[in-house]
Amino acid sequence: MIKTIDLKDAVGTKLAHDITEIRPGEFKGAAFHKGHTVCNEDLCHLQKLGKNHLYLIDLEADEIHENEAAAIMAKALAGRGVVWKNEPREGKIGLKADTDGLLAVNVAALAAFNMIDEVMCATMHNHTRVKAGELVAATRAIPLVMKRAPIERAAAIAAQNGGVISVHPLRQGKAGLIITGDEVCHGLIQDRFAPILNRKLIDLGCEVDRVSFAPDDAEIIRRAICSHIERGCDLVLLSGGMSVDPDDVTRKGIRLAGADEVHYGAAALPGAMFLVAYIGQVPLIGVPACGLHHRTTVLDLVLPRILAGEKIGKKELAFLGHGGLCQDCPECTYPHCAFGKGS
Amino acid sequence: MQDFDTLLKKSADAHGHLCPGQVVGVRMAMLGCRLIGLDEPTRIDQIKKLIVIIEMDRCTGDAVAFVTGVKLGRRSLKFIDYGIMAATFINLETQTAFRVISTEEARDLAPVYAPEIPEKYPRQIEAYKRMPDSVLFRVQKVRVDMSEYDLPGPTRKKVSCSRCGQVVRDNREVVQNDFILCKPCAQGAYFREAKEIIWPDMNWTPAQEEDQMFVGKALRHESGK
Ligand SMILES: [Zn+2]
Ligand SMILES: [Zn+2]
Numbered sequence: 001m002i003k004t005i006d007l008k009d010a011v012g013t014k015l016a017h018d019i020t021e022i023r024p025g026e027f028k029g030a031a032f033h034k035g036h037t038v039c040n041e042d043l044c045h046l047q048k049l050g051k052n053h054l055y056l057i058d059l060e061a062d063e064i065h066e067n068e069a070a071a072i073m074a075k076a077l078a079g080r081g082v083v084w085k086n087e088p089r090e091g092k093i094g095l096k097a098d099t100d101g102l103l104a105v106n107v108a109a110l111a112a113f114n115m116i117d118e119v120m121c122a123t124m125h126n127h128t129r130v131k132a133g134e135l136v137a138a139t140r141a142i143p144l145v146m147k148r149a150p151i152e153r154a155a156a157i158a159a160q161n162g163g164v165i166s167v168h169p170l171r172q173g174k175a176g177l178i179i180t181g182d183e184v185c186h187g188l189i190q191d192r193f194a195p196i197l198n199r200k201l202i203d204l205g206c207e208v209d210r211v212s213f214a215p216d217d218a219e220i221i222r223r224a225i226c227s228h229i230e231r232g233c234d235l236v237l238l239s240g241g242m243s244v245d246p247d248d249v250t251r252k253g254i255r256l257a258g259a260d261e262v263h264y265g266a267a268a269l270p271g272a273m274f275l276v277a278y279i280g281q282v283p284l285i286g287v288p289a290c291g292l293h294h295r296t297t298v299l300d301l302v303l304p305r306i307l308a309g310e311k312i313g314k315k316e317l318a319f320l321g322h323g324g325l326c327q328d329c330p331e332c333t334y335p336h337c338a339f340g341k342g343s
Numbered sequence: 344m345q346d347f348d349t350l351l352k353k354s355a356d357a358h359g360h361l362c363p364g365q366v367v368g369v370r371m372a373m374l375g376c377r378l379i380g381l382d383e384p385t386r387i388d389q390i391k392k393l394i395v396i397i398e399m400d401r402c403t404g405d406a407v408a409f410v411t412g413v414k415l416g417r418r419s420l421k422f423i424d425y426g427i428m429a430a431t432f433i434n435l436e437t438q439t440a441f442r443v444i445s446t447e448e449a450r451d452l453a454p455v456y457a458p459e460i461p462e463k464y465p466r467q468i469e470a471y472k473r474m475p476d477s478v479l480f481r482v483q484k485v486r487v488d489m490s491e492y493d494l495p496g497p498t499r500k501k502v503s504c505s506r507c508g509q510v511v512r513d514n515r516e517v518v519q520n521d522f523i524l525c526k527p528c529a530q531g532a533y534f535r536e537a538k539e540i541i542w543p544d545m546n547w548t549p550a551q552e553e554d555q556m557f558v559g560k561a562l563r564h565e566s567g568k
Contacts, residue, residue: 108452109478112448112452112455112474112477153481156475157475157478160477318459319458319459
């Protein structure tokens with residue numbers, strides 16, 4: 001229960017919550033901390049902050065203070081790779097990445113959690129690449145004092161399936177590259193794909209084992225795939241040959257190589273002709289020609305997720321649609337834009 | 344108790360269709376029974392321990408009644424017309440009772456839990472299967488003071504209305520100025536202008552026609568004697 005008392009009667013009482021002070025351009029933070037015992041000298045300062053009344057908290061047995069609530073929620077929300085300190089600031093607790101990796105947000109559980117009136121949690125977008133120590137989410141209770149039951153229900157919702165927010169480190173893949181196309185293979189035109197893919201893979205912490213070139217011949221492509229896998233590659237990227245042109249034999253080569261799952265087409269632009277297939281546990285990624293002309297494509301959305309251990313299938317490629325439209329800005333600012341943020 | 348999918352199928356058959364209310368009701372019943380410690384509510388040794396009070400006459404209510412096996416005629420099913428998507432599960436043996444309330448949030452969360460399904464009802468059906476109990480329900484531990492006249496078992500009291508003569512069972516009569524009255528006489532009824540009638544084929548009985556003929560012959564035989 002919260003009682004209100006006049007400031008003049010407050011001397012000797014303990015503050016129920018932090019009292020924030022904002023001096024524009026100078027200072028923003030707690031002028032007084034929760035638990036501080038109000039003394040005569042404080043009255044003037046408190047008055048200047050517009051506090052003519054103070055709250056006194058008298059907790060009933062089934063009630064809980066916002067700071068305790070925040071800690072219960074933070075504990076439940078934090079999944080693998082996420083850490084937090086029980087040092088609420090103005091009722092708020094931040095959750096931070098414990099490792100470099102890819103942020104995973106259980107969006108449904110987050111929504112269910114936030115539907116409970118007394119609580120809130122805000123996060124960065126699902127599938128964002130984060131660095132260790134980076135703030136990825138924050139939570140707080142809305143009232144200063146509330147019943148314990150809704151907080152515990154919110155915590156139960158948050159804790160199922162290992163928490164709402166987790167950070168998955170990217171595995172250091174050993175990648176094989178296959179550049180397909182008669183012109184490139186026969187030296188008629190210079191390949192520009194390999195350096196681009198190489199750079200992206202290295203940026204994600206992968207090692208590029210070997211680049212091989214194959215003409216538009218499904219059997220040769222099949223052999224190239226198999227040889228990469230035999231050499232121990234746990235990721236194979238193929239360029240070109242992803243259009244509807246019947247001569248585009250890359251897809252056929254992928255099937256011949258024994259892919260047991262092939263998903264062709266992604267709801268993102270650029271990148272509609274994207275392909276993800278699996279031979280056993282090894283993902284094969286078919287990168288369409290747009291990868292040559294655009295700095296950022298669907299590959300940049302999907303590759304980190306694969307390296308974070310996510311299985312990409314029809315549903316994942318379809319759900320890219322919302323937010324999957326690149327604005328083709330003159331100066332690309334990805335990842336600081338909406339591209340890929342809707343799924 | 345049978346598994347969820349089996350119960351849902353049977354409940355939907357009994358109810359007439361598979362609807363979001365069936366999913367919520369089956370889960371509400373499974374949770375309620377679990378909370379009061381009954382794992383086989385329809386089995387003979389548990390059937391008499393259970394009372395369920397349902398607060399809505401909607402699809403969900405049918406599913407709750409089906410899964411728990413409670414019945415109006417056994418006095419194990421009570422209907423309190425609150426228009427609230429909730430039911431209270433009472434274990435008479437342990438005197439524990441839990442009121443399970445279906446959350447309104449679940450409706451709003453359906454698109455988040457089953458985003459790949461565009462149509463409203465199929466989406467709700469799937470989403471309500473995916474949501475954990477913590478999202479689908481709120482639960483209150485409650486005390487229900489149940490009159491002995493509401494419990495299963497033989498009729499404990501019978502009186503006659505002093506105005507219309509109707510027999511009233513189980514303490515449902517009303518006493519006004521020392522007169523015992525039935526509720527329609529005392530408080531008015533849900534019906535009005537009641538007038539007793541005769542109707543065609545008033546002498547029909549479900550007994551076989553042969554039996555009817557036999558009865559007829561016997562009567563003729565008797566009168567001829
Ligand atoms: Zn129905
Ligand atoms: Zn009467």
